[in-house]
Amino acid sequence: MKDPVQLIIFVSVMAFVGWVFIAETPLDRLDHTCRPVHWLGTATSSLVSVVSTSGEEKVNEFFESGVHHCKMIAWKQFYESRFNEMKVEKEKEAKLKELSEKK
Numbered sequence: 001m002k003d004p005v006q007l008i009i010f011v012s013v014m015a016f017v018g019w020v021f022i023a024e025t026p027l028d029r030l031d032h033t034c035r036p037v038h039w040l041g042t043a044t045s046s047l048v049s050v051v052s053t054s055g056e057e058k059v060n061e062f063f064e065s066g067v068h069h070c071k072m073i074a075w076k077q078f079y080e081s082r083f084n085e086m087k088v089e090k091e092k093e094a095k096l097k098e099l100s101e102k103k
Contacts (some may be wrong), residue, residue: 026079034070037063 016036023029041063049056 029078030071030074033074034067037066037070041066 020029020032023032041060044063045056045059048059
């Protein structure tokens with residue numbers, strides 16, 4: 001890390017990762033993870049609005065879609081397998097409960 005730019009990038013990335021992981025709930029973590037996409041969309045939308053108001057809507061739609069896709073990717077990567085396990089456990093519990101009520 002001889003270059004100050006590398007140090008700044010490293011510290012920024014570590015601060016971002018810390019900010020993501022200190023979020024209280026999984027939904028907050030997903031929101032924090034994808035927040036840079038939202039920031040980029042806001043900045044791009046502002047720049048486009050100076051040139052063309054009709055283009056601003058398209059840019060907003062594009063980045064809203066990007067935020068949604070980002071959250072879906074992060075959710076699938078970190079939470080989907082545990083969610084599926086919990087779903088299977090709930091289904092087993094429901095079946096056991098149903099069988100015990102029939103007896």
